[in-house]
Amino acid sequence: MGPGVLSRIADLRAWIFLVLLLIFFETWANVAYGVTFIGNTYNLQSIGIFATAPLLLALGQTFVIISAGIDLSVGFTMGLAAVVSAHVANLGMSHFGLNPLLAMLLGLLSGIAVAFIPGLVNGWLIARLRVPPFIGTLGMYGIARGAAFLIAGGMTVPVSNEWFAYIGNGRIYGVPILVIIAVVVIFLMHYLLSQTKFGQHTYALGASRVAAVRSGINVGGLTMRIYLLAAVCAGLAGALYSARFTAGAAQAGEPLLLSSIAAVVIGGASLFGGSGTIAGTVAGALVIAVIEYGLVFINVEPFWQFIAVGVVIIISVLVDQSQRKLLGGRQDD
Amino acid sequence: MTEPLLDVRGVSKYFGGVHALEDVSMDLHAGEVVALAGDNGAGKSTLIKAISGVHKVDRGDILLEGKPVTYESPQQARDHGIETIYQDLALADNLSIGANIFLGREPKRKAFGFLPVLDRGLMADAAKETMRRLDFHVDRLSAPVSAFSGGQRQAVAIGRAIYWNAKILIMDEPTAALGVPEQRKVIALIKSLKEQGKGVIFISHNLGDIFAVADRIVVLRRGIKAGERKPDETTGDEIVRLMVGG
Numbered sequence A: 001m002g003p004g005v006l007s008r009i010a011d012l013r014a015w016i017f018l019v020l021l022l023i024f025f026e027t028w029a030n031v032a033y034g035v036t037f038i039g040n041t042y043n044l045q046s047i048g049i050f051a052t053a054p055l056l057l058a059l060g061q062t063f064v065i066i067s068a069g070i071d072l073s074v075g076f077t078m079g080l081a082a083v084v085s086a087h088v089a090n091l092g093m094s095h096f097g098l099n100p101l102l103a104m105l106l107g108l109l110s111g112i113a114v115a116f117i118p119g120l121v122n123g124w125l126i127a128r129l130r131v132p133p134f135i136g137t138l139g140m141y142g143i144a145r146g147a148a149f150l151i152a153g154g155m156t157v158p159v160s161n162e163w164f165a166y167i168g169n170g171r172i173y174g175v176p177i178l179v180i181i182a183v184v185v186i187f188l189m190h191y192l193l194s195q196t197k198f199g200q201h202t203y204a205l206g207a208s209r210v211a212a213v214r215s216g217i218n219v220g221g222l223t224m225r226i227y228l229l230a231a232v233c234a235g236l237a238g239a240l241y242s243a244r245f246t247a248g249a250a251q252a253g254e255p256l257l258l259s260s261i262a263a264v265v266i267g268g269a270s271l272f273g274g275s276g277t278i279a280g281t282v283a284g285a286l287v288i289a290v291i292e293y294g295l296v297f298i299n300v301e302p303f304w305q306f307i308a309v310g311v312v313i314i315i316s317v318l319v320d321q322s323q324r325k326l327l328g329g330r331q332d333d
Numbered sequence B: 001m002t003e004p005l006l007d008v009r010g011v012s013k014y015f016g017g018v019h020a021l022e023d024v025s026m027d028l029h030a031g032e033v034v035a036l037a038g039d040n041g042a043g044k045s046t047l048i049k050a051i052s053g054v055h056k057v058d059r060g061d062i063l064l065e066g067k068p069v070t071y072e073s074p075q076q077a078r079d080h081g082i083e084t085i086y087q088d089l090a091l092a093d094n095l096s097i098g099a100n101i102f103l104g105r106e107p108k109r110k111a112f113g114f115l116p117v118l119d120r121g122l123m124a125d126a127a128k129e130t131m132r133r134l135d136f137h138v139d140r141l142s143a144p145v146s147a148f149s150g151g152q153r154q155a156v157a158i159g160r161a162i163y164w165n166a167k168i169l170i171m172d173e174p175t176a177a178l179g180v181p182e183q184r185k186v187i188a189l190i191k192s193l194k195e196q197g198k199g200v201i202f203i204s205h206n207l208g209d210i211f212a213v214a215d216r217i218v219v220l221r222r223g224i225k226a227g228e229r230k231p232d233e234t235t236g237d238e239i240v241r242l243m244v245g246g
Ligand SMILES: Nc1ncnc2c1ncn2[C@@H]1O[C@H](COP(=O)(O)OP(=O)(O)O)[C@@H](O)[C@H]1O
Pocket: B015, B018, B019, B020, B038, B039, B040, B041, B042, B043, B044, B045, B046, B047
């Protein structure tokens, strides 16, 4: 096997994990309960819905990690967006007399719009003030968290709006609307990362900041846009969260921050920057969703999921390190 | 005598009390290679940074093709056709040769007649053509440049400069980090740049390299031009004496 074949296999590792997991759960379901796991459309839909929010966070995080940064604030940006969209959708109907459809649209857009604030502040701290991403976004983690709980008044914010519920739980030809939205965003992000200057410069910045600067790339503006994109993805995830549960909650994204980083890393991106792909991140998010849903399905103590996800992360990083030693970084093309 | 591409006249540069350059003059013609020699701290890097727009000079003039220029940034020097290749090369290791050549100025094409996408085909063709011009033949055009050897990476950095029609190439110790066969290859590269009519300034500590390729040798010593010699009218001993004084 040449290095080409080896690197292809390493690139596909998240997909290989995914297939192995599906085989494992299928076998277990068959042997233990005499039922099918993958053959059951309900399971597939549930996994899809389950994966949507962490995937949306992970898609934005992919750009950040490729640029050799990290965004710790996306979980609470998501919570902030969830609370704001629920409030605005309610206000739209109660105070402005909007019909439910318009109130729903206004609510979702407000959730996305409010995410611009943490995104721009993160970008400004990191790009202009040269604060390390870990510190700058950790500060924003606290600020977004506090703001989300304050706006929510310390409680969840229920929404009664049938259109909201439809976006979060409806299906078109049996496919959950959340999954359709996620697929559209996946294609958009893949296009951005692999086919635009923005994506190309993100890779260059992650590999060598000096190279990016000397090539005349506006590194400050690029950094701003990367953190803004991560926040907007989190904003969308928050807006869709309040649609799915017809309630906004400040802690909506709290457990998803680590899942999002894990998805990107399992997907083959390196925390040192310069490599990663959208396809890998999608597979990484599916791996996590299948582990979490599958363990519940086969009736194993839910705590095993933490162990399983942890093991997969460690294996991924080990594969990444040996691949780097052999070949250097990989990218989308 | 034709007009020089580059004419540095009586340039001085001070850092606080340090006289990094004091009244230094040199010129460079098209198709000429000038070696810049000198001990550590002699002012070689400061001189090329003045020429490439990193430092503003405190006194003196820099003329390009007869016209005095002042630039505010390295980008402006680059717009005037001056490309500098630093020792660290500043390549994006994870990107292909083509992507490095085009970094910051990527070409686009329309997919399906409407969707703007990066033109990787054009980048790969340009990479192949540029590397061929430098007599470096590579077939793995989509591989990241981290997959290539030191000399090949040097060629990529030079290729990036000549693709954008640099007239003057400045190289800071281009052979320092390379093994002997690769050093030869880079020396051959400098010769081919000369044949293509470029003006080349290179800093080197290696007298073998200097005598192999330079048309003139400018020696600096503690910020002052200690002398200028043609290789066939001097010896290694004399150059070393100029460098260290005495
Ligand atoms: N940015 C700077 N600030 C202060 N002093 C400098 C700076 N750059 C160079 N110098 C000083 O100028 C002198 C010339 O340095 P340099 O041009 O780097 O020499 P060389 O490249 O020949 O080794 C040295 O004394 C060095 O310490």
